[in-house]
Amino acid sequence: MPRSSSDAPLAIRLAADHGEIDALFREARAAMDREARTEAHRAIDRIWMRLAVHIRAEHTALFPVLVEAWPDLAASLRGLREDHDVFMATLASAVNALKGPDVDWASVKASVETVRRRLIPHNALEEERIYPLAGQLEEGPRARLDEAVARELAALPGRYGAR
Ligand SMILES: [Fe+2]
Ligand SMILES: [Fe+2]
Numbered sequence: 001m002p003r004s005s006s007d008a009p010l011a012i013r014l015a016a017d018h019g020e021i022d023a024l025f026r027e028a029r030a031a032m033d034r035e036a037r038t039e040a041h042r043a044i045d046r047i048w049m050r051l052a053v054h055i056r057a058e059h060t061a062l063f064p065v066l067v068e069a070w071p072d073l074a075a076s077l078r079g080l081r082e083d084h085d086v087f088m089a090t091l092a093s094a095v096n097a098l099k100g101p102d103v104d105w106a107s108v109k110a111s112v113e114t115v116r117r118r119l120i121p122h123n124a125l126e127e128e129r130i131y132p133l134a135g136q137l138e139e140g141p142r143a144r145l146d147e148a149v150a151r152e153l154a155a156l157p158g159r160y161g162a163r
Contacts, residue, residue: 008131008134008135008137008142008145008146009146009150010062010131010134010145010146010149010150011127011131011132011134011135013149013150013153014054014057014058014062014126014127014131014149014153015123015127015131017050017054017153018054018119018123018126018127020050021047021050021051021054021119022116022119024043024046024047024050025047025112025116027043027046028040028043028044028047028112029112031043032105032108032109032112035103035105037098037101037103040098040108041095041098041099044091044094044095044098044108044112045095045159046160047091047112047115048088048091048092048095049156049157049159049160050156050160051087051088051091052088053152053153053155053156054153055084055087055088056152056155057148057149057152057153058080058084058126059081059084060148060152061145061148061149061151061152062130062131062134062145062149063077063080063081065134065137065141065145066130066133066134069133069136069137070133073130073133076125076129076130077130080122080125080126080130083118083122086115086118087115087118087119090111090114090115091111091112091115093111094108094111094112097111134146
């Protein structure tokens with residue numbers, strides 16, 4: 001969705017993160033299609049790490065500030081949290097399934113595809129309805145929130161960049 005100049009930096013940053021995570025799914029798909037276990041394990045583990053960090057930024061920084069300002073958001077945010085739990089549990093099971101030599105590729109592909117498909121409406125809802133609300137906060141709280149989100153997103157585990 002096109003960004004407007006009134007978007008808070010965190011809205012742009014979190015939406016860009018969605019796009020980068022989406023690109024990691026393409027890497028994972030390519031490795032799964034070749035049934036390359038080591039590469040698929042690495043690619044899906046990297047998706048897991050990126051999503052864990054992204055979700056932590058939403059849970060610890062963004063959602064508490066938004067629900068305090070707009071209490072009616074509670075139900076929507078609960079739905080997003082439930083999605084997050086499904087994403088992390090499903091990806092963790094796919095990573096585990098790729099640890100041993102005997103891989104059930106159909107099941108791993110199905111798990112990864114389940115997450116990728118559910119992320120589409122999830123990310124659209126966040127980008128269209130949730131992130132833009134940050135732009136309506138007062139300048140001080142918004143700047144603190146921008147900083148907190150940036151700090152959380154930068155906290156990737158060391159093995160993320162390891163080859
Ligand atoms: Fe989310
Ligand atoms: Fe998100």
